[in-house]
Amino acid sequence: MHPIRQLKQTIIQLVKTMYNHDFNTEDLPLSPTRKEFSGDYTLVTFALTRAAKTSPDQIATDIGDRLVQDYPAIVSDYNVIKGFLNIDIQTALWVGYLEALSSNPLPAFPRLDERVLVEFASPNTNKPLHLGHVRNILLGWSMSKILDRAGYEVVRVQVVNDRGIAICKSMLAWQKFGGGSTPESSGIKGDHLVGDYYVRFEEEFKAEYSAWQTTPAAADLVKAAKDKSDPQKPPVSEEGFFKSYKNTYFNEASTLGAEAREMLIKWEANDPDIRSLWSTMNGWVYAGFQQTYDALGVTFDKSYYESQTYLLGRDLVDKGLDKKAFYRQEDGSVWIDLTDVGLDKKILLRSDGTSVYMTQDLGTAEDRYRDFEAKRMVYVVADEQNYHFQVLFAILKRLNAPYANGLVHLSYGMVELPTGRMKSREGTVVDADDLIQEVIKEAQAGAVDRGESGDIPPEELAEVYKKIGLAALKYHIIKVNPKRKMIFDPKESVDLQGHTGPYIQNAYVRIQSIFRKAGEPTSGSSLAGYDLQSGEKELLLALSEYADHIQQAAEQYDPSHVANYAYAIAKAFHKFYHEFSVLRAESELAREARLHISSVTAQILQDAMHLLGMEMPERM
């Protein structure tokens, strides 16, 4: 049994008999002793002053005395500093725990017989994936692994936005300027090829718009806007007017805009030629996305396509009307009033009877519940949509959806560059594929600089560089609390030293190297009588906390807890490695104990990294 659990039970019992005060395991103020003090665990006694009717120091001393006297098998010693009771656990207990941990290093959570659906990635098919998607994908994947480990049955899904005006823009530009090019003929990855035509459309449109701005019709509009403008506010500039008029121009005057919209209408009318082109180009995109997903090592159980789900949700509107949860205005539009829960009124059906994004999300939720009957759904979506999800969840609650209480928006902050937000117009968007290539290249360059890859078989080198490079990139992103907006510095993302993925991999690699020379520890061997040293105990204590960190990550929907824990373990191991020799241990018992500690460390590190979506190389 975990020493802290024994200690907790003992203290709870003791406090009950001494002061008639009830603690339970969760609220007992017992934590690992800070390293500047001596002891294993520290009990904070302030909470007991009322029940004990004496000073914190006195309480600490009294409890300490009783622990040492009555439970000598558990507690060996104690000291008291300003109301903090620092407790030393018997070394034999730690050694016994190491033996147990060695045969069973990974925490086993009970299976919950509860299904949770995790939605992430959510790409649009008109553009390749970029850095923002990478954060989303890493969070979603890692969250799904952590929930799985915490006992849930996990279903991974993505929602693909494969329809709408955006993909029509790509299609139109390809028709007009593509000259029949394909990923095969051009040698360009499919999603990039389609993205290139999206960019081409925007360029052509911009040129058309600029040309139009010199026409008399445009000049009239500018004049009208200037005449109408509020004299209190700064005057309308020509440039400012054209900037804000862009969308209106696209919808009302643009030739290209008209062609793109016509294409969308034809698509909705199932025009066979348009549908065929659409399928072909989306097919290129999916092949491209698949390559990126493969490179990142993620998979989905099911993909939902908006082309198949965008009409869903209408029946829910009827249901909501029947239940009087929604209401219809004179113009025929349907709304929900959420002002009583601090939100606004929200439209669900336009006056022309067409649905909006929210309607579709309602339908998709219902659809997925029919598919998987998951009472929990986690949406991994950037925090710019916080309000949308508040509203979505509130509506589903009002409709009494059976899964309404299990809805979670795993909201994460936008990824920014040191120069500010990524802007496609300014070409500062960091492409996912480029980024992956870059980090692998850097990992290789780093290894070549170091010149120590000699004993790695040449056929494994590429694989090792890939694992190192991807760990650098992924760890750099996943270590940050999701809620935070993060500044992504490409230079730092390829760092291989310090608080990085490769640093953690290196701890694992060092252990594997020891095992190649010393052999694995003998399973089930007795370590009884070993006098664990404080540096060894420090690592063991950290290892004992793995389950807590998984639990915390699962409860808070925050994989960064696991990431930071893995770093703490790697750091503790590197220190241990420097302080103690395994191969040249002073005794056979010490050697065996250290082999066990190393083995547990390696397995926990590998497992934690696996939960984060990273792989360990055997050598580096």
Next chain:
RNA sequence: GGUCCCAUAGCUCAAUGGAUAGAGCAACUGCCUUCUAAGCAGUAGGUUGCAGGUUCGAGCCCUGCUGGGAUCACCA
């Protein structure tokens, strides 16, 4: 303007209401004949945006303020 989020070392980030707020990067010093130096040890760096409050105890909870961001479409 309403609502929500954020503010910690030069930079990027940690810190279940507990002790003297920690890491990494960047800078500087040491340590490879010894299990992989992608490492270890050390120096330096802080009024946790500001002002109050609650508490035995506040970076964390409450109020106000300042600065930054998101959002508030019959867009998605």
